[in-house]
Amino acid sequence: MSAKVFIDGEVGTTGLQIRDRLLGRKDISLISLPEDRRKDAGARADAFAAADIAILCLPDDASREAATICQSLPTRLIDASTAHRVNPNWVYGFPELAAGQRAAIAGAKYVSNPGCYSTCAIALLRPLTDAGLIARDDALSIFGISGYTGGGKAMIAEFEKGEVTGNFLYATTQHHKHMPEVMHYGQVSATPIFVPAVGQYAQGMIVQIPLRTSRAVELHAALSAHYAGSRFVSVRPLDQAQARENPQALNNTNKLELSVLGDAAEGRVVLSAILDNLGKGASGAAVQNLNIMLGLDEGAGL
Structure with a gap:
């Protein structure tokens, strides 16, 4: 069964790159909103609720707002902004950082993608x-x-x-x-x-x-x-x-x-x-973290 992934901000530079890396994968099912509903709060909330993992490709304030919306949901998050990178409640998404970092990412609800x-x-x-x-x-x-x-x-x-x-x-x-x-x-x-x-x-x-x-x-x-x-x-x-x-x-x-x-x-x-x-510095890293969180081949799509 494929994992459901929602990219909030999929038309930005990082979002488009992530989407391109995920398109065509049988182990991933992308949730996408039509252009006229991408900023609709209700539509975004529904997409978050339907996703196993949401990837936030948003400005910092918008990422914080999205994280707040998801607090009551089981949805796991990867944030590509700078909003949560030193937040102790978020795991830093650089698997090669130190011993145990990859395992921490695998079990995390919230992962902050590095700059x-x-x-x-x-x-x-x-x-x-x-x-x-x-x-x-x-x-x-x-x-x-x-x-x-x-x-x-x-x-x-x-x-x-x-x-x-x-x-x-x-x-x-x-x-x-x-x-x-x-x-x-x-x-x-x-x-x-x-x-x-x-x-x-x-x-x-x-x-x-x-x-x-x-x-x-x-x-x-x-x-x-x-x-x-x-x-x-x-x-x-x-x-x-x-x-x-x-x-x-x-x-x-x-x-x-x-x-x-x-x-x-x-x-x-x-x-x-x-x-x-745009690769290991952004969208590639996000896909690597996504793979780890889902227990998939770490290099899938990369």
Whole structure:
């Protein structure tokens, strides 16, 4: 018997990508509302009630409202917004985070899907803070560049109409919405300096964290041990990690690739992560979490 899934906000960038990954699957039955009823409160409430799992692809306030509507229902939720990412009543949807995280997702009623920049930064930081190779109070800097699809429909339209003609930095006030989850799940106590940018390309993301250290071999070993056997997260060998880094290398996949770069002899190392901001950084991660929650093959649709 197929599981019933409702995507609330299925016409947004993330919602459409999730829908595309679920269409045609015999183990999933999609509940969809006609265009003229997508904002109808009664129709949405009925769809929530009929679903085994609802995926929220909504702005933060709308996600909180939807979660409130579902409190009295048995419906399980995956929230793709930032609304619940550090809420202790929600399980963080990064299965590779730590031992027991996948099991926690499997049994959760509420799962918060990670952000794209956050997935990269946390994937690099958490194994290293756990291993004591990065001090929790280190003054860290995080740099990243994402394809413009990460900005949603409005930004996509600006780029595709030619209204934006180059790369640009944003969140220059140092109050980016992903930092609370990066700090919480990366287990760092000092707020990193974060410099994100949008590139003149559609999909793909690279995030890098520079370190003053000579311990590249130990950093690489800790990352490799943490993700050993992982289906979607890999660590490039040290002897292959000095090639040009391409943020679009993993587009249209649910993969995340980590590297340890730089010159350890001179004490300058750069941790690097690449993923598809619409894949493992958003919709791919949501489908992975959905599969885990339903007890299905984790890679189904991916």
